[in-house]
Amino acid sequence: MLSFYLEAPAVAAPGLDGWANAKPVLAEENVYQQAPLPDYVPQILPPTAQRRGSISTLLAIQTAQESLGTTEIAPTELASIFASSIGDPEIVDRLCSALADPQPMVSPTQFHNSVHNAPAGYWSIAIDSLESTNSLAASDASFAAGLLSAAVQCRAESRSLLLVAYDLPFEAPLDATRPLSAPFATSMVVTPCATRQTQLHCTLEINTISAPASRMADAKLEQLRIGNPAARALPLLQQLASPTDEETLTFDYLPDCQLQLKCKPC
């Protein structure tokens, strides 16, 4: 069992544009309404990165930047974990289209942005930090894997981490074989001890499958949750938005095990 604390939640998704807007929706004070996602250009990135960063990098860093605005932990003290199933769908399409040409030519910027850890790399540049970053993937369970890995690193190394999860849909032709319903990114800070910003005390366990995954009561939010691997975080974001006394959340992880997260408001 892993014990840790959560603070500084952030989100960027259609109709959930930033934590201040998302919080009353997740707390069921406002009705969720889908709205187009703004074109994010996170100001924390240096100008060249603002221009060159891919859509996945801009989305992931948008939430990371928002978390950084809330936590009092210095950015250079945070390790980071970026979890995403697909990485950047637009670059995959552009590279594979270019490579099907009889004389293939690819853009060097697109190629270097194609690595799964491009958002992590841009993040370390943005905050000028030599601290470790990690970039994970576990298909639909990428958020669960990211949360687990963050909790493990938090306990193993007694350190605070930024956890970012993001995914964006493919367009044709790949959307048919790997359909995602909407873009979604979220970010939060995981700490080994309570801070002044702590919102939840959590304990995490890996268990055999005993219960269905926690769902969203609102049908549209539930659609969002199952439509994007990063949006599997929504039940936890709801706890962060409106903590109940104590709640145990279940996250699907692997075919034979799931994560159980006990959350207690602080």
Next chain:
Amino acid sequence: MDPLQITAYTTVSAAGDGKEALQSALLEGKGGLQPNDFGHAPLDTWIGRVADLENRPLDEDDRQFECRNNRLALMALQQDGFLTAVESLKSRVDPTRIGLFLGTSTSGILSTEQAYLALRNSGRWPAGYHFKGSHDLFSATQFVRQKLGLKGPAFSISTACSSSAKVFCDAHRFISTGLCDAAIVGGVDTLCLTTLFGFNSLELVSGQPCRPFDQNRDGISIGEAAGFMVLEKNSTTDSGVALLGYGESSDAYHISTPRPDGAGARLAMEQALNRAELTVDEIDYINLHGTATPSNDRAEANSINRLFPSSTPCSSTKGWTGHTLGAAGITESIIACLAIEAGFIPGTLNTQSPDPTLGLNIQCATKTEPVTRVLSNSFGFGGSNCSLLFGRTSC
């Protein structure tokens, strides 16, 4: 930190199928690079290609995972008695407490490239294409987990060329927090047009077999490889070699160019030494990341020069295997273990005249001598650095 014992490992690369073949290649100076013949418009470069993967389809039962990357993963699982070793591990350790952490950079993206090519040539998207079993970064991890009958935590790490080094760090954390008692780590990356043409677009590909740390070095040779290792905290089958330390850092400099002063890389090496409670004088050999691009090798030299004595023997083994990208970490960790077990310092194949301005003690030829502790460096795009320290536990 508490060491993790290495109780089994297996490898396939252009330098050989299995660890004995790899060791013979290293001792005899026989590399695996060949002129590039990959894809529909081969670039003028050299590659480390594993022979005959095209003719090793997965079984019908595994068809959902069919792709070049998983073929190579399976080929590696079948070498070196690894499957038997995992069965033995499962008799000692509850499979729900065996973690699986695999690194890959491009996974089975070749399948998507081929689907786009088919679409362009025939106007039809191939009916057999499946994303989750091939291109998905989690594909090999799911495939290997199923093949080995593991039930513990698992995920893929994709941090470019440090991917299958960083898996060791997660394995150690999962074991030290008590979530796992053992872990299988590894990585697999296979040739694809994305990396061949991508590195070429950045002018990082050599027209010759790569010459790491040579004064005339001019780029990488891309290779493919798979490798796996069993790590245990309390082993009864102690081979004597263990993971003693790890370090991870970022460059915070550029996505595809290393930080020139090597400060990030140096931090990763310092962390590995600190976790192992060892000093620089106690390291017998450094297996360099040594990709053979002018800027990579210079940045790595700068990081080592500011930390290690100039006498520490260093080499890059990428002349044997090519740069196997997301599989480089595990492949070179296995070379570190072979060096310790068999007592040799690998040379730097193809390198004739080490760059005198880099200041390292580059070993050009493989030489036989006792080796107790090895530092292995893996650095990737995004400024992702990882250093691993291997050594004997009973000396």
